[in-house]
Amino acid sequence: MKQTDLFVKTLRDSPKDEKSLNAELLLRAGFVDKLASGVYTYLPLGLRVIKKIKNIIREEMNVLGSQEILMPALTPKENWEKTKRFDVAESYKIKDEDFVLGWTHEEIVTPLMIKHILSYKDLPCSVYQIQNKFRNEPRAKSGLLRGKEFIMKDMYSFHQTTEDLNDYYEKVKQAYFKVYERCGLKETYLTIASGGEFTKEYSHEFQAITEAGEDNIYICNNCGLGINKEVKDSKCQNCGNTSFVQKKSIEVGNIFKLFDRYSLPIGLKDEKGNSVLMGCYGIGISRLMGTIVESSNDNHGIIWPKNIAPFQIHLLEIGGNDESVKLKAEEIYQILQNKNFEVLYDNRDEKTAGEKLNDSDLLGIPIRLVISKKTLAKNSVEFKKRESSEVCLIKITDLIKYVEQFSE
């Protein structure tokens, strides 16, 4: 994409009313726009990141045999009355109508499955969706970490026996770790947490370690299992060890064994009358994007992990409108695109070299290529990884080979 075709402007200054680092960087870089507290628009570059995260999640959920569906956000009151969650504080209700805006979907997916799980032979099964959720969140001050409207993947599984639920639950844990690894989060722990509104049992959270984290977790020095503050016990529930190290983290996923918490009141059972056992598994996708920004940045801007970067390569033409530089930059842009690289090409005439370099650091695309009069005189481009300060000159003839190597 040519940067002259991108309608979005980067901001020189930090937005005044944003205290969280993720929102500040994403707003300045033009990845999102803030419509209201906890309510954001995804601009073209931000939406590209969201789509990449969605695709990674889809791939891993499909491997688990889960089937994608899409439920509505507008959900009838009667569904919530059965499970006694109509008056939960986080739910937005529609004025003068009997609708709740979906903040989770057990109340929708459970009645749906009554129509399709006719026998224990239809078990196990699993469905997921990627959809905007709505939560009345008074503390929406953490940018994408805590939204009134946010993008979520929620998956629900259905089982005949506790063993089968347990088996699936373990597989989901592994799939979640793969998602975080593929999204470039370097250190994520499984922690034991309270079940909240969802279940009386403990739930598990996935906590990404980051300095700016809003949560404190305690990691067992022996086995690496984490424990959340609210359920901190005297010893590790996994290995019995009593020594922990405290870390700051952000929750990036939450999984629950629901058992019959929803199937019983809603009446999801097999032909013998046994309640179907359920699990539910969430990843906040916009929250995950915010967490990645919180944990991968420097003084100059965002540093996107390569699997979810909006583009792989940022090509900067710095020529002060020199025609030969422009022509060569255009040629390289075409060659890279023909090789299926995703390239953002800064072809803007009105920007100085300094402005272009600053914008590039702010946007955080993994590879920066600079072509200028100076580099062109050596038939070269300047190559720099966003995460490193090392700059090297690459012969234009070697460029494709070089870039391919890095992208593997």
Place this chain on the structure above:
Amino acid sequence: MKQTDLFVKTLRDSPKDEKSLNAELLLRAGFVDKLASGVYTYLPLGLRVIKKIKNIIREEMNVLGSQEILMPALTPKENWEKTKRFDVAESYKIKDEDFVLGWTHEEIVTPLMIKHILSYKDLPCSVYQIQNKFRNEPRAKSGLLRGKEFIMKDMYSFHQTTEDLNDYYEKVKQAYFKVYERCGLKETYLTIASGGEFTKEYSHEFQAITEAGEDNIYICNNCGLGINKEVKDSKCQNCGNTSFVQKKSIEVGNIFKLFDRYSLPIGLKDEKGNSVLMGCYGIGISRLMGTIVESSNDNHGIIWPKNIAPFQIHLLEIGGNDESVKLKAEEIYQILQNKNFEVLYDNRDEKTAGEKLNDSDLLGIPIRLVISKKTLAKNSVEFKKRESSEVCLIKITDLIKYVEQFSE
């Protein structure tokens, strides 16, 4: 996909409370589930169709140079007060909060562009989104044609001059016709309509001709331009002709020249203080899916146009559990998948031949392949196009060539 892995069941009987043909067929075939009047869940096969329509629309909007973004559904009251649309009857409001659920997005996109259109040099530009919209729709009795929550593509363009707006508007018209053609709608007319809440000017609608249509349009016998009932004049606004033919149709798109209807009250202007001129362009994606079903079906079920069918091939193994039939069916399934065909494979043991054939007609996948003891004895499979009643035997060795020919 193997049909044993699909959790969805087809329904033998028509749902009692659905009068519209599109909802009846889509519900029976298990493409959607009804949560409430005008509120549907998209099940795996239905979501596959939605995704294909979305991708066709994305491709055509991208050709127009429009950039994809994603705005929130939760939109603050103050945005709607500026344009005097806060109290419009179709808007859902959130109880005890100052939010309106987005039923259109002029009030969101116009303030957004104030931050990015800093000069006439930033014009023209265009953005679009694909998002769930919410409208308080008392007459939600037409299945996917009229939803309280529905999937929509809405695009907004921004211009310095009326000429430029007019030019872009004409390009969008052509892009819309391409979308409908690619989606398999055979007869779509451009009609002149009232501007409704959006503009005092006339707008244009795209009307797909179908017997079961809810609208009556009048097509000029001379030039083919359509006119909607509510603005029917004595003669054609395009060629002056006075003779029309009446047709039944469903609206599948609506485009508006907004001029400064929103930019003026919201304050979107260039550096000289001139209001930016706007156009807006909508396609109801779920509505489009419903329209296609209304216009492409027979007594047995849906007939999906091939570009948007959930799968290209429906492979039925009818063997009464014969091991050799099962093995050969599995082999063909793998071969077709390796050739990148999208195949739904009916491998269900508990269903009779009749049930499988009925389900296949109901689901409406363009190519049906049947393998049975009888066909296997001739090293063949039975080939049938969904839209035709002709059945022919194809040698298994010729199958790929044959199927490729049809799919081109």
